[in-house]
Amino acid sequence: MLCVRRLRSLKTALYVSVNPGSRSLTSEIIQMENPYKEPQKGCTLCNVTVDFKNIQLLSQFVSPHTGRIYGRHITGLCGIKQKEVSKAIKKAHSLGFMSVTHKHPQFMKDPNICGIKHLD
Amino acid sequence: MPRYELSLILKAMQRPETAATLRRTVETLMERGAVVRDLENLGERLLPYKMTKHNEKHIRGTYFLVDFYAAPKILEGLLDHLHRDVDVVRPAVLKKDEQAPKANCCVPEQ
Numbered sequence: 001m002l003c004v005r006r007l008r009s010l011k012t013a014l015y016v017s018v019n020p021g022s023r024s025l026t027s028e029i030i031q032m033e034n035p036y037k038e039p040q041k042g043c044t045l046c047n048v049t050v051d052f053k054n055i056q057l058l059s060q061f062v063s064p065h066t067g068r069i070y071g072r073h074i075t076g077l078c079g080i081k082q083k084e085v086s087k088a089i090k091k092a093h094s095l096g097f098m099s100v101t102h103k104h105p106q107f108m109k110d111p112n113i114c115g116i117k118h119l120d
Numbered sequence: 121m122p123r124y125e126l127s128l129i130l131k132a133m134q135r136p137e138t139a140a141t142l143r144r145t146v147e148t149l150m151e152r153g154a155v156v157r158d159l160e161n162l163g164e165r166l167l168p169y170k171m172t173k174h175n176e177k178h179i180r181g182t183y184f185l186v187d188f189y190a191a192p193k194i195l196e197g198l199l200d201h202l203h204r205d206v207d208v209v210r211p212a213v214l215k216k217d218e219q220a221p222k223a224n225c226c227v228p229e230q
Contacts, residue, residue: 053127053162053185094212095127095210095212096129096167096168096169096171096181096209096210097127097168097183098168099168099169100168100169101169104168
C-alpha cells in the first residue's frame with residue numbers, strides 16, 4: 001500500500017505537465033527543400049557540342065605520346081559525352097582530319113583537362 | 121530533303137586548279153538535283169598521315185566542307201564520281217543532325 005502511494009507520487013513528480021493549449025513541435029513539420037544542397041556538377045563537356053572537325057578539342061582527350069584515346073576514369077566525362085568524343089575521334093581518324101599514332105604538335109601546349117600527369 | 125555534309129580533301133594544287141575542281145564538284149552536285157547551302161574552306165595543311173590515292177602519295181592537302189540538301193538516292197553515284205576524280209584525295213558524305221543536343225545530358229545519378 002505504502003509503495004503504491006510512493007510510486008504514484010514519483011509519477012506525478014516525474015510527469016511533465018503539458019499545457020493543453022500549446023502546439024507541440026511534432027504535430028507540424030514544415031516541408032522544405034534541403035537548404036544545404038550543392039548545385040549539381042556536370043562533366044567538363046556538359047553543354048559543349050562535340051564535332052569531328054574540332055580536332056583541338058578532341059586532341060585534349062588523346063595521349064600525346066601514342067595518340068590513344070583516354071578512358072573514362074582519366075577523362076572524367078559522363079557516359080554520353082565519353083561515347084560522343086570517342087566516336088568523333090574515330091571519325092576524324094578515318095576522314096583524314098586527325099592523326100592516329102600521335103597528337104598534333106600544335107596542340108601539345110594545351111591545358112590538361114584529363115587527370116593524368118605525364119612524367120616529362 | 122535531308123541535309124548532308126561533304127568533307128572534301130583535295131590535292132595540294134595552285135589556286136586556279138583548286139577553283140576548277142571545286143566548280144566541277146559543285147556542278148556535279150547541282151546536276152544531280154542537290155541544293156548547295158554552304159561551302160567552307162578549312163585551309164591547306166599538312167595531312168595527318170600520308171594518303172595514297174590514284175597511285176600518288178599525298179602529304180599536303182586542302183580541306184573543304186560542302187553543306188547541301190539532297191535526295192538520299194544520289195549519294196552512291198556521287199561518291200563513286202568523287203572517288204574517280206583525280207584531284208580529290210578523300211571524299212566523305214555525312215548526314216547532318218538537325219536536332220540540338222540535349223540540355224540535361226550530364227545530370228549525375230542520385
